[in-house]
Amino acid sequence: MFGLNKIIPVEPNINFLGLRRNFLIFSILAILISIGLLSIKGLNLGIDFKGGTLIEVSTKNTSIGELREILSSSYSDVSLQEFGNENIILIRLQNKSNQESIETVNSVKNLIQDKVVEFRRSEFVGPTISSELLFRGFQAVSFALIAILIYIWLRFEWQFGFGAVVALTHDVLFTLGLLSILNVEFSLATIAAILTIAGYSINDTVVIFDRVRENLRKYKKLELVDLFNLSVNNTLSRTIMTSLTTLLALVSLFVFGGEVIRPFALTMIIGVIIGTYSSVFIAVPTLLIFKFRPQDEDD
């Protein structure tokens, strides 16, 4: 055996809870900034949620400038971007009505037909569909948060459920804020990533909460802050290891998985990091609001 695991001692003794005020301030600031960004700058909505047309083409010896010239004479709201390599170009158009844009797909294709080797992808989302998709995505995320909350309530005492939801909401908002700053395209796949983050980031929290509950029974005399610290330290290595393995897979997806999936992978990477952080620095300190000692309770 290589014994690299010795890097993290079985019983580390780091005063996480002592730092809680600093991290709390950091997180509150991050959340406020995120909310501010979301309401002012907003997310970089993709056509799933904004409606419009997207056409991906591969070209031969045609520069992006040439294509832009051809298209911008007919369309004022066209944007072009290289996608992965210089021979693959992504064309986006914002459309006003459904009918117009299904025709747009055809006429754009006709305009650039002889410059293009292959139409790799064409997508059109009408305005009614995009608003429906946005609404459903919002519903899915809200229901997921509620369902997870209910599950944690059933499995733990309600105080833990509260802590978990604070952490989850933190994760979702913080992630959205970062997506806004980084201008990552927000699509159906990003919603999927957010939901998965909600389901996954709770894992670390559950691991720590499990230990808190166990320690509450074991060390009846210990100060709560010390007990929480002990619990976080007890479980620190698994919190780090589980997140690292997942990050390894996600980084591979980010680097090698192709352009289309990259925003999804990036969102997940951000979410996993934030989720791990919040398990330790948000979820556990939230429990301090409550009094867990038997002498404080009736039973």
Added chain:
Amino acid sequence: MKNYPIWKSFTVVSLVLLGIIFAIPSIIYDENSENWFLKNKINLGLDLQGGSYLLLEVQLDVLYKEELDNFVDSVRLISRDQAVKIEKIDIQENEVVVFFGNKEKIKDIRDSFFQMYRGVTLQINNNKLSIKLNDEYKKIIQDSAIKQSLEIVRKRIDESGTKEPLIQRSGKKRILLQLPGVKDPERIKDLLGKTAKLTFHIVDNDNVSAIQNNLASFGKIIVQDMYDENTKYLLDKRAVVGGENLVDAKGSFDQTEGHAVSFRFDTEGAQKFGKVTTNNIGKNLAVVLDGVVITAPRISSAITGGSGIITGNFNAQEASDLAVLLRAGALPAPLEIVEERSVGAGLGADSIAAGQIAAIIGMVLVCVFMILIYGTFGALANISLIVNLFIIISLLGTIGATLTLPGIAGIVLTIGMAVDANVLIFERIKEESLKQTKVFQIVKNGFDRAMSTILDANITTLIAAVLLFAFGSGPIRGFSITLSLGVIASMFTALMLTNFLVYMYLSFANKKELKL
């Protein structure tokens, strides 16, 4: 092997074998295999194999409007019979309001109208009669329109030669189409974009002022030419005969007229057509398709054979597409394409290749990491991880699930998450090993105590995946499927397979002490 029940080893080994065996069809992936076993392979989604996804919306408003127009015509007829003058007609979204010159006979008009149409709400207010479409009536219109549209769409797609299309109703007024392998979605969209309502009308050449003033008298309509919007025709509103009486239509070629569509009527249509052409020799007959006149030839002799040709400035493709449309029949209302997602085969293949590379590299990274951190135990966890992948693939193949690009992402993500349960177990074992020295007891405690945490952690992920399936659509569902299967498979591999492997290892290596 100490105290490891035979039945448990048997279950674990056979599940693993099943997982590997049923993954074979998807790994070999012989697209055209008819073999009963090899047929159980993964279906590739449209985003991976290439194809078109279209969502069509039936324009019900057009139908409601048509029905309101019928109301107007009927009211005009009735009031003409009753000799009541109509002052004004107001057509709103859901109702028609008719203002009469006097209010004496308004009740009679209402009663006559009610005899013709059920499902309407009639209201009299002084000299005003309002006719409103009921919700139930609208629902009947809606249901029959969707049913008809589905049937027509199916016929048109079949005629277009698309293989294995999926055509289904989606919600109240939409039709969902999945067309794998379609190379030219533009043509399909053209085919679906036309209502293809064909009617024949007698042209009124006598009343020239009507066209000049752009005002059709009662019972007439003004229709423009298909090729020249300045050419207009005044036609009898009533069609002589329509596309519903056609039994066949084919693209044909005529020496003098070029490409054309030849058609044949059924008996009823042939009779009507024969009668009208006999009675109207010398007049023009307009062929109207979707509200424009394709051609309006002069009737030189009676046509009683029940067949004819439609000429226009067609090319071969246009003539044959029009024939397809006429054969399939008219849509009850126009269809609007509200969503399209088409992926070419090239991008699909690239996505598969990229996904495979990401999965393999992710796998290698995770495996190396596990061995570095947990040594032999890590290697055992890696065996579980590989088996886990086989199980996901075999489950996808046997339940006939569809693998999409997000689905591949779900598999890569699962690679990272599947070892989490092993990490929890190993960390617990590490802790237990500080408390006591009996090797098998340590391992047993490690697994037992990690169990509830593993369940909790995985169930929350499953909740998210299930909700994603419920609210998601298309490719995203593919993600929730692979993620769910991955999570479920990882619970089995961690709690049973890794457990089995660890016991095996400890028994055979005859370990007296445990250091992790």
